[in-house]
Amino acid sequence: MIIVMRQAAAESQIEAVIARIRAAGLDSHVSRGAERTLIGAVGDERGLTPQMFEAMPGVERAMHVLREYRIVSRESHPENSVVMARGQAIGGPALQLIAGPAAVESARQMREAAALVAGAGGRWLRGGVFKRHSSPYGFQGLGVEGLDLLQEAAAGQGLLTVSELADPRMLDVFLEQGVDMILIGSRSMQNVDLLKEVGRINKPVILKRGAAATLREWLLAAEYIAAGGNHNIVFCERGVRSFDPDCANLLDISAIPLLKRETHLPVIVDPSHASGKADLTPALARAAIAAGADGLMLDAHPEPAQALSQPGQALGPQAFAELMAELRALAAALGRHWA
Numbered sequence: 001m002i003i004v005m006r007q008a009a010a011e012s013q014i015e016a017v018i019a020r021i022r023a024a025g026l027d028s029h030v031s032r033g034a035e036r037t038l039i040g041a042v043g044d045e046r047g048l049t050p051q052m053f054e055a056m057p058g059v060e061r062a063m064h065v066l067r068e069y070r071i072v073s074r075e076s077h078p079e080n081s082v083v084m085a086r087g088q089a090i091g092g093p094a095l096q097l098i099a100g101p102a103a104v105e106s107a108r109q110m111r112e113a114a115a116l117v118a119g120a121g122g123r124w125l126r127g128g129v130f131k132r133h134s135s136p137y138g139f140q141g142l143g144v145e146g147l148d149l150l151q152e153a154a155a156g157q158g159l160l161t162v163s164e165l166a167d168p169r170m171l172d173v174f175l176e177q178g179v180d181m182i183l184i185g186s187r188s189m190q191n192v193d194l195l196k197e198v199g200r201i202n203k204p205v206i207l208k209r210g211a212a213a214t215l216r217e218w219l220l221a222a223e224y225i226a227a228g229g230n231h232n233i234v235f236c237e238r239g240v241r242s243f244d245p246d247c248a249n250l251l252d253i254s255a256i257p258l259l260k261r262e263t264h265l266p267v268i269v270d271p272s273h274a275s276g277k278a279d280l281t282p283a284l285a286r287a288a289i290a291a292g293a294d295g296l297m298l299d300a301h302p303e304p305a306q307a308l309s310q311p312g313q314a315l316g317p318q319a320f321a322e323l324m325a326e327l328r329a330l331a332a333a334l335g336r337h338w339a
């Protein structure tokens with residue numbers, strides 16, 4: 001941490017800052033210039049905040065030197081991390097496809113969805129059973145019964161499963177059911193109790209970006225999970241709030257290379273929730289892969305027009321198969337392949 005004193009800061013104010021640094025167990029290093037005095041707090045500064053110092057008389061501003069997130073930071077782990085689940089690697093050379101309906105609706109729908117995903121070469125079936133959408137009057141999901149349908153349909157095609165956990169009290173059910181990867185939805189990204197709870201297990205967790213979350217907030221949310229001991233974290237960019245209502249969310253392509261620079265953990269993209277419209281999804285999916293994402297999460301439904309949740313953004317069987325054919329060619333052009 002570097003603390004910049006005001007030009008007219010009194011010696012007693014400089015001393016007070018030094019005392020505060022020492023009280024936190026760090027060393028201080030004072031640099032007296034012609035116009036400003038700078039004070040460095042030397043040591044593990046993560047227990048300090050700029051605000052602690054900026055509230056003190058004579059301080060102009062304070063800033064971190066080290067990253068606030070430690071475990072998820074590439075500074076602490078320069079190589080890419082690969083997150084494993086039942087033999088599937090996320091973040092390795094192979095791209096991963098997670099697809100399926102927004103919501104689990106019926107055994108038949110899930111069987112057809114699983115066949116669709118497996119037929120297109122996907123390895124993961126998604127399906128929400130506790131829906132966390134904006135309106136309380138929308139379909140809220142089938143609950144625990146839906147998890148049975150998800151697991152059965154996936155097992156029938158040899159797929160792994162992903163489902164959203166929103167309530168820490170349901171974690172044991174997800175573990176008992178054998179859900180392979182836990183999805184933390186964008187509305188829960190800063191639910192600290194939930195993050196701590198999934199930090200205690202060692203199942204992989206997909207952490208979606210909050211619709212108005214900065215990269216720093218997102219990385220710190222992941223650090224909550226990692227600090228509990230679970231380092232199996234996959235970031236999922238799903239678009240952020242923008243001023244233009246033509247698109248549900250604004251897909252932040254820059255987030256992919258920025259995250260790749262900041263963290264060693266895998267980064268996937270959900271172009272379906274970003275676009276909110278099935279016809280826009282293919283272009284965003286191609287852009288995400290071209291920008292370096294490790295995989296995609298796509299809404300796909302055997303009969304989009306009948307979907308109980310977000311029908312407008314689900315790819316139907318034909319559109320989904322066409323997109324996957326394009327994405328195979330794109331991966332090959334980039335020297336990658338799908339798992």
Ligand code: PEP
Binds near residue numbers: 132187273
């Ligand atoms: C979802 O993946 O079903 C979902 C609700 O997405 P998000 O949390 O990104 O809105």
Ligand code: MN
Binds near residue numbers: 102273310
């Ligand atoms: Mn959804």
